[in-house]
Amino acid sequence: MGSLAAAAVAVTGTGAFTNVTASRNVDVAVADDASAYLRLEGTGGANSEYVTDDGNGGTLSIDLDASNATGGGGDGVNPDAVTQIDDLFHIENQGTQEVEVSLSKTGDNSSLVKFYKDGNAYDGDSIGSSPVTLGTGSSVTVSIEIDTVGESVSDGDQLLGSVTFTATATN
Template sequence: MERRKFIAGVGSLAAGGAAALGTGAFTSVSATRNIDVEVADDASAYLRLEGTGGANSEYVTDDGNGGTLAINLDSNNATGAGGDGVNPDAVTQIDDLFVIENQGTQEVDVSLSKSGDNSGLVKFYTDSNAYDDGTSIGSGNNPVTLSTGSSVTVSIEIDTEGESVGDGDELLDSVTFNADATS
C-alpha cells in the first residue's frame, strides 16, 4: 500500500508543479525577422511591364520616376507629325504598345482595372484577343494566364463612337495591373 501512496503523491506533486509553472501556452509573441523587399523598375519587376520599342513606341513612355510604364495619348505627347490625341466619334486601335511578362516563380492570372471619367471607352487586348470579340484584359472573368517566363503583347482600342466626348476630355486616368498566383 505504501507504494501506491508514494506513486499518488509523486503524481500529485507533478500536477501541482505543472499548475504552478503553467502549461507552456502563451498569449502573444513578438519576433523580428529579416525580410528584404525592394522596388524594381517595371522592366525588372516580377511582373514586367515594358514598351515593345516598335512602331508605336512614341505612345509608351517612362514617367521618369522609378522606370514606371506610362501610355500617353494626349497633347502632352504630340507625335513628330503633329498628332496629339484620339479622334472623337471614332475607333482608334494602336497595336503592340507594351509587353507583360511573368518574371516571378509561379503561374499568374493577370487582369487590370481602369479609372477615369470615360475609362469604359478604353480596352486593352492581347495578341490572342481579337478586337471584334468584345473582350479585353480584365473584363469579367477574362484574365491572361502567364506561366513563369511567358509574356504577352498588349494593344489598345479607344472607341468614342456615339459618345459625347470632345477635345481635351479625359478618357482614362490610370490602370492597375493585378497578378494573382493560380495555385
C-alpha cells in the first residue's frame, strides 16, 4: 500500500518546473520627444533660438555654440562668467504613473552646466543633484546655468556632450 502511494506522488509531481519559454506579442513604438511618454519640448519663448525641437519626429537639442550663432552675432558662452538662460524646455509626464525624472551628463566639462526646474532656478538644487517628481500630466520648465568662473576653459572648448533623462516610476 505504501509503495502504491509513493508511485502516485511520483506520477502527479509537485507542479514545479525548471524552465518555460513563452512567446507573447508586445507592441512598442518610438515617438518623437514631443509625443513620447516623457515629453521633452522647447518652450517656444524668448530663448527658443537655443533649442532645436522640430516637433515632427525630432529630438530636443540645446545648441549654445558657433554652429547656432544668434541673430545678434553671439556664438557661445563667456569664459570666467556665469550664464543663465531661463525657460528653455519643458519636461512632461505623458505616461500613466508618477515618475521621478533625473538626468546625467557627459562631456569633459559637464560639471559646469546645470539644469534647474521652474520656481527653483539657480538655488543650488539642480535636476541632476536631485530628481524631479512628476505626476501624470505634470510638467516642469527647465532653465540652464553655465558657470565657467575660475575654470580653465577657452574659446572653442566643448562643455557638455549629451544629457540623458531617466524617468523612474515611483509606485
